[in-house]
Amino acid sequence: MATTRDTTGSRRVGDSTPERDVAFRDAICSLMKGRRCVEVAGPTTGHHSGRLRMYCEMLGRGMGLGEDEMAVLRRGAVLHDIGKLGIPASILLKPGALSREERLVMERHTVIGEKLCRPVKSMSAVLPLIRHHHEHYDGTGYPDGLEGASIPLVVRVLQVVDAYDALRSDRPYREAMPADEAVDVLHAETERGKWDPSVMEVAIPIMRRRMPLRRAG
Numbered sequence: 001m002a003t004t005r006d007t008t009g010s011r012r013v014g015d016s017t018p019e020r021d022v023a024f025r026d027a028i029c030s031l032m033k034g035r036r037c038v039e040v041a042g043p044t045t046g047h048h049s050g051r052l053r054m055y056c057e058m059l060g061r062g063m064g065l066g067e068d069e070m071a072v073l074r075r076g077a078v079l080h081d082i083g084k085l086g087i088p089a090s091i092l093l094k095p096g097a098l099s100r101e102e103r104l105v106m107e108r109h110t111v112i113g114e115k116l117c118r119p120v121k122s123m124s125a126v127l128p129l130i131r132h133h134h135e136h137y138d139g140t141g142y143p144d145g146l147e148g149a150s151i152p153l154v155v156r157v158l159q160v161v162d163a164y165d166a167l168r169s170d171r172p173y174r175e176a177m178p179a180d181e182a183v184d185v186l187h188a189e190t191e192r193g194k195w196d197p198s199v200m201e202v203a204i205p206i207m208r209r210r211m212p213l214r215r216a217g
């Protein structure tokens with residue numbers, strides 16, 4: 001990335017240098033592993049990223065992704081919700097339903113995450129996963145309303161895994177669903193246009209056979 005300078009000749013805050021790139025990436029990784037991440041993610045999602053990484057490995061291989069795409073998918077599984085670091089805890093940890101205004105604030109985590117990671121050159125391939133992991137196959141998702149194959153395949157794989165893991169995890173308002181019940185929910189959502197049917201076709205037998213129930217701790 002070319003270095004840009006302002007009119008005083010100083011580097012701008014967002015400029016990328018190899019040293020800054022490594023420092024920024026390490027800082028983000030520390031945030032994701034550290035206490036702040038657990039605080040903002042909440043007690044029910046503490047192991048979410050690790051499980052997603054494992055499930056992405058299964059489904060990504062099943063979808064025939066190449067090594068480069070698998071590397072991006074693994075990284076996205078850990079980092080896709082990093083923008084939640086910028087969401088107020090009063091909204092992020094609210095036990096009840098969010099108001100419309102609160103939901104709009106929560107949805108900002110996609111663009112906040114992309115903005116946070118954009119200065120890091122080595123994360124450029126992961127940015128679509130961070131920005132677009134809440135798009136829907138029928139175009140009803142956010143932040144950009146992308147539709148069908150305009151949502152990158154690695155994102156469509158992460159979405160299915162993310163949705164499956166959410167259903168299979170305990171929540172304050174319900175217990176974790178058995179595998180068959182979670183698959184039924186995802187199948188119905190696919191029928192309604194939410195998820196990519198070609199990804200779901202590969203995912204369903206994998207979910208039924210190989211993805212174990214992990215109670216969130």
Ligand SMILES: [Fe+2]
Pocket residue numbers: 080081109133134
């Ligand atoms: Fe998210």
